[in-house]
Amino acid sequence: MSASSQNTEVKQSASETVLGITIAQLNVTVGDMDANVQKMVEAAQKARDEQSDLVVFSELSLTGYYPGDLMDDPHFMQRVDTGFQALLQASRQMPALHWVVGMPVSHAGPGHRLQNVLRVIKAGQVVLEYAKQLLPTYNIFNERRHFEPGPDVARVLRIGGAQVGFMICEDGWNDDGSAYAINPFERLRDAAPDVVISINASPSHIGKREQRHDVFRAASERNGLSILYVNQVGGHDQLVYDGASFAVEPKAGVTFEARRFEEDVRTITVDTQGRFATASGECLPDVKRSGLPTMAFYRRQIVLGLQDYARRCGFTRAVIGSSGGIDSALTIALAAEAFGPDKVTAVTMPSVYSSSGSVDDSQALCANLGVRLYRHPIAELVSGYARGFEQAFEAPLKGLALENLQARVRGVILMEYSNTWGDLLLTTGNKSEMSVGYCTLYGDTNGGLGLIGDLYKTEVFALSRHLNEAAGRELIPMAIIDKPPSAELAPDQKDTDSLPPYEVLDEILKHLIEGAGLGREEAVEVQAYVARLQATTEGSALIERVRHMIARSEYKRRQAPPIIRVRGRAFGAGRQMPIAARHY
Incomplete structure (x- = not known):
């Protein structure tokens, strides 16, 4: 075990002890702590009734993701504390159950005054706390605006007969080392938990489900870790969260998936070999590689x-x-x-x-x-x-x-x-x-x-x-x-009096607006199409005309209503461009 990992208990030698985990994929509302607490308590009661060992909620489940500058309001943070106290009180009524809760927590050190935290509570007490290490600031994310990163450590807790490790969303997306200097999986691999719990608020767009599966399947295999990925569901302003929580094993790949676009409170089990099963210990149904058709x-x-x-x-x-x-x-x-x-x-x-x-x-x-x-x-x-x-x-x-x-x-x-x-x-x-x-x-x-x-x-x-x-x-x-x-x-x-045919215009727009954000197959098709246009004088001139039109229209988009995001890069928070600029 590395010096940087912190185990709360010594790992025992049992290899087949089963751990019951209730996935609480909930549609929480940003800022509505009372309603969110009620949902969480009801899910915990279901977990208790099913004799689960722990119930797992999504990232920032207490507040909903993402509160933004509401977290700068002291009254808001007071309500966060009140909501958390209500969760602690409810956990006292179910003393055998562990709760995995996401919430913003005050940070006393240098930097931002808050951290994005996962807390494990049991019988009215906090038994583990882990702060998110990797804070995304790309596309629609801006967590570094409010949060200070957590330390480069693994947090592992014995629950029932298993060692359980923890991480939060973005922490699991850097196992190839391409985006951050830190890879939280390295510490978790050293700590060698039987299962890793990842709590998430991963917004949905076309191809995102398959991308999640690819990233965590690869991380599971490279690090020899079984991972349970619990996601938020529901619409928040421009963003929609599709749920689709899943479990992945190093050899078997994705072995479980919760419902998409719906709340789902489901109990599964895992043994100390990291194998997932139904609540009764039976094999889980196969998970389809492909998701919904695009339309x-x-x-x-x-x-x-x-x-x-x-x-x-x-x-x-x-x-x-x-x-x-x-x-x-x-x-x-x-x-x-x-x-x-x-x-x-x-x-x-x-x-x-x-x-x-x-x-x-x-x-x-x-x-x-x-x-x-x-x-x-x-x-x-x-x-x-x-x-x-x-x-x-x-x-x-x-x-x-x-x-x-x-x-x-x-x-x-x-x-x-x-x-x-x-x-x-x-x-x-x-x-x-x-x-x-x-x-x-x-x-x-x-x-x-x-x-x-x-x-x-x-x-x-x-x-x-x-x-x-x-x-x-x-x-x-x-x-x-x-x-x-x-x-x-x-x-x-x-x-068409003012615009090229949409079959042409749309391919140019995908190239200019989304670019590298396109899915692999679509990117290949778009790049090939645009390359053919650029090979002609008329086509090259058309691309420049469209580029000019996009830039000149930024002031209109800035004043337009919010839109529901379905693609990897949407207008709004995901594409922040200046109005008074000359870049065309």
Whole structure:
């Protein structure tokens, strides 16, 4: 055993003693300590009833991940302490059970005043404390803003007949040594626990489940350690946590997986050879290598993200502007799935440039979904604004200003509806349009949340087709899916008047916005496509034009509503770019 590891008890020689572990994959709410404590106590009671030895909660489970600057508020930290005291009191009522709890804890040494801590409690006492060593500051993470890293030590505790080691999320992602100078697995390997408990708050995006499995399968094999990975579930602002807690063994690989996108409180066992089994000691069912198909994943991620965003913010209904186009149609369909169709309202707002088909398509869509549709024409409002503008400024309102006015009038009407009835207004912009600024501030960007803001336009079409296939009927009419995209703000307007075809644009955007953040297979395809474009003068010029459009539109994205993240790099916290800069 290395000098840097700290065992609380001497390891015994038993090799087959079984340890019961209850995985508490919970949907906790940031800052709602009372409700979080109640959930945790209920999970602990289930663990006790199943005669488990320990119950394991996720990273920062007491506060929810991530509290951000709430932790700078002394009152917030007082509530953290009150919540923890409630957990200690509850643990006294179940004296045989160990609880693994994540929470922020005061730090007395130099540096930041808090640490991201895992505490093991039993019968009202803290029996082990471990502080997270590796604090991520990339993509959507900024833990170094609030936390001081823990010391480079392993923490191991004997529970029942097994030695149990502990780590927190990012601590397990550096076994190849590429991101940090410290590798916590080295100390744990020296300490030689029978099983390692890793508590996590790992947000979900396409391919993330498989990435977790790859990283921890490799670490398990290299270090000869069995690992139980317990994750948070639920939506928090832009992020969605998919749960999917899992167990991995050095030789067998991933041998257990909890449910995805749902709470799951499940008891499994592990012996001192690091082999996992059911609560009754039977073999666990096989875990599939591949996860959900891409479109099925997008659907579940967006629906859960919307449900939790609305619930935590106090909304029970949604309103969406229905243009008769694909973006609003998909948004309405996803909202109907999340809320129920009787709690979703659509509003069609035709102007002089709207085609009759757009209104008819909106009616067909809402009839298919069972959503109520209101009609609120805007031609007279737009004409009144135009007359007032000309009278005040002695110049006609025309061109881009007139086009944007129509979008802004629609945005005002939708906000009026939202203010009157308290519905959550959902914005309908997709990632392709937001990337290049093909949207109107204070118009179609109005809203409290964007459902499809991390989907490229080609993915919007694909997800719409998926919804129809899954339903076995047309939820979204094929007339909407097949029509050429248009903002309908000018005569005979088409998106391709201003933009390259989306099949081309989206590949360029993936290259410029996500780059190395793409999954392996997608990255290869995108790089090959962009390389072919760059080999021609026209293609190279197009890439530079798109790069320019992205940079010039940053100010719009900064003012847009939050979006639900489904890809590795989304607009918002995951892509922080300056506005007043020249980098194109």
